[in-house]
Amino acid sequence: MRNLQGRLELCSINTATLGHREPLNQTIERIARAGFGGIAPWRREVEGGDVPRLARQIKALGLSVTGYCRSTYLPAATSAEFSANVEANRAALRDAAVLGAQCFVLVVGGLVPGSRDLEGARSQVVDGISMLLETARECGVPLALEPLHPMYAAKRAVVNTIAQALSICETVDPDRSGFIGIAVDVYHCWWDPELTASIATTGQANRILAYHVCDWLHETNDMLLDRGMMGDGVIDLPAVRSCVERAGYNGLVEVEIFSAQNWWQREPDEVLAICAERLQTVC
Structure with missing residues (x-):
């Protein structure tokens, strides 16, 4: 295992960790000044702005874009709504390419509101990812499918284990093109009794695209x-x-830390300093 002590260039900050309280250009400056090697911005901070200018700033400060967050949910009540969701993700993939993102994070969505059709939602997810894969190839940005903890299955993600996510990757991309893989987030997978085996199998398929930490x-x-x-x-x-x-x-x-009552209430530089300390001592 790599030693992170004195190696913050091996570490990245997802901008959600700072609570989206400042314009992205300021957040980029803070993260670079704190010594981190990467940043993972969110669409809410990027869309509607000058994306090429943000990309130039990130590059000039020596940061890599470890991921672009996150996809529009895929399951929908009508075919028109489903198509609109896919198109929104295609547009986001194009922005991800401009930013030089190493992957586009897929949080796939939960049940269609008012529905109990879990298998139907999962089928739509597979169909939607299949449709996005060609755009990912065209843009040169891999899709990073992020399984979420089962408590999110109803509303945020019907993909809930690494094994399930890997099965989807193998289904839509049997040739292992390199344009779809998995974002492993400890918050969502730490509990899984098959975690070690699932990570090993995902690695054998060369499909681990991102690794997210919090507690x-x-x-x-x-x-x-x-x-x-x-x-x-x-x-x-x-x-x-x-x-x-x-x-x-x-x-x-x-x-990547979502913390409305604690870390989002603290000064951003304090949060970054503590992140740096913990990455080097407990991760």
Whole structure:
């Protein structure tokens, strides 16, 4: 396992960690000034802005874009709505290409509102990803399918384990083109009894595209907005990273923390300093 001590260039900050409280150009400056090697911006910060200018700023400051967050949900009640969701993701992929993103993160969506058709939603997800794969190839930006914790299955993601995500990748891309893989986020997968085996299998398929860290608090208060800083919770972070790196992943370690009542209330530079310390000591 790589030693992160004194190696912040191996670490990235997902901009959600800072709570989207400042314009992206300021956030880019902060992350670069703090010594990190990468950044993962969100569409809400990019769309409607001068994307080429943001790309130039990121490049000039020596940052890599470890991911672009995130996809429009795919499942829909009508074919027209489904097509619109796919087109929104195609547009985002084009922005991801301008930014030089290493991947476009797919959070696929949950059940169609008012529906109980879980298998139908999952079928739409496979269809939508199949449609996006050619655009990903054209843009040169791989799709990073991120399985979410099962508590999100109803609303945010009907893809819930690494094994399930890998099965989808193999279904839509049996030739292993390099344009679809998996974002491994410890918050969503730490609990999985098949985690070690699933990561190993994903690595053998050369499909680990991103690795996200935070922590799961023992007394979490909100299923979405109460993630913990690394070291404050129950996840064995070194064990998971060791597994991911043994499986062949050598990309950046990306911090992604949603924390409305704690970390989003603190000064951004303080949050970055603590992220830096924890990455080097407990991850």
